[in-house]
Amino acid sequence: MNRKKLRLALVGKDVSKSDSERIHRFILKKWDLSCEYERFSVTAEEFDGVMRRLLGDFDGFNVTIPYKRDVMAYLDETAGDAFAFGAVNTVVTSSKTGYNTDGIGFMLMLERATVTVKGKKVLVLGAGGAGRSTAAALKQAGAEVWVYQRRKEKLEEVCAELGVYAAEKPTSGYNLLVNCTGVGMHETEGISPVDESVFCGVETAVDLIYTPEKSEFLCLAERQGSRILNGAAMLFYQAYYADCLYVGKTPSGEEAETLYKEYLTKTKD
Numbered sequence: 001m002n003r004k005k006l007r008l009a010l011v012g013k014d015v016s017k018s019d020s021e022r023i024h025r026f027i028l029k030k031w032d033l034s035c036e037y038e039r040f041s042v043t044a045e046e047f048d049g050v051m052r053r054l055l056g057d058f059d060g061f062n063v064t065i066p067y068k069r070d071v072m073a074y075l076d077e078t079a080g081d082a083f084a085f086g087a088v089n090t091v092v093t094s095s096k097t098g099y100n101t102d103g104i105g106f107m108l109m110l111e112r113a114t115v116t117v118k119g120k121k122v123l124v125l126g127a128g129g130a131g132r133s134t135a136a137a138l139k140q141a142g143a144e145v146w147v148y149q150r151r152k153e154k155l156e157e158v159c160a161e162l163g164v165y166a167a168e169k170p171t172s173g174y175n176l177l178v179n180c181t182g183v184g185m186h187e188t189e190g191i192s193p194v195d196e197s198v199f200c201g202v203e204t205a206v207d208l209i210y211t212p213e214k215s216e217f218l219c220l221a222e223r224q225g226s227r228i229l230n231g232a233a234m235l236f237y238q239a240y241y242a243d244c245l246y247v248g249k250t251p252s253g254e255e256a257e258t259l260y261k262e263y264l265t266k267t268k269d
Contacts, residue, residue, distance in 0.1 A: 006028065008246070011061060015040070018064070019232075060245070062089055067129075075096050077095065086162075092246065101245070102133035117143040122144065122175065124180055135164050177198065179209065199220055203226065204227045210230045
């Protein structure tokens with residue numbers, strides 16, 4: 001394992017409220033490692049310049065909304081889930097290789113929360129990088145997956161690539177509902193991507209947003225009696241798997257859960 005201080009980063013449209021830095025520092029400290037960490041909130045016009053800097057000066061970085069597909073043009077290779085899902089959230093710069101730890105992080109969150117997906121009917125809202133990863137991971141786990149995206153052309157493309165179903169509009173009738181749109185944070189805080197009727201009969205509603213802790217999407221779900229989960233655990237787990245890639249460590253779901261429990265205790269102190 002490389003003992004030097006790692007230089008890591010996060011890039012996205014607006015990462016000003018991200019907890020990623022605190023999480024990565026915590027995990028690496030538990031492994032007797034440390035890092036320098038920078039956050040880059042960038043426009044589409046700024047993305048190219050920032051990417052060149054990240055690939056040249058950093059050991060690795062994470063990618064979030066809306067650049068999980070755009071980053072692929074700058075890489076020499078996509079591996080594992082990144083290749084299968086068509087979206088990258090983790091880059092190891094020494095090899096210019098892109099990975100995706102979102103799917104495994106999402107499924108570990110559901111597993112640890114005892115949410116069963118096999119044989120369940122699931123609606124994923126959003127067909128961007130997060131939506132693609134979530135839909136693909138759920139399908140791999142045996143769920144019947146439907147995806148909704150406003151842009152019909154993009155929706156059809158994603159569904160064809162992943163082998164999932166296209167939803168013409170969000171409706172009730174699903175066991176699990178997952179918000180991967182980003183609606184409900186930053187300037188859209190207090191807004192839900194769907195209305196209350198869609199939650200009728202939903203057993204569990206998951207919002208990948210974790211700030212605010214309870215989005216309007218989750219508030220509506222809770223009112224309808226659904227179990228709710230935000231994306232805080234997923235954020236930690238995907239960061240854990242990313243750090244394993246950065247340092248060449250074999251990941252363990254048990255270790256990830258143990259570290260997350262300790263992290264929650266530390267952040268509450």
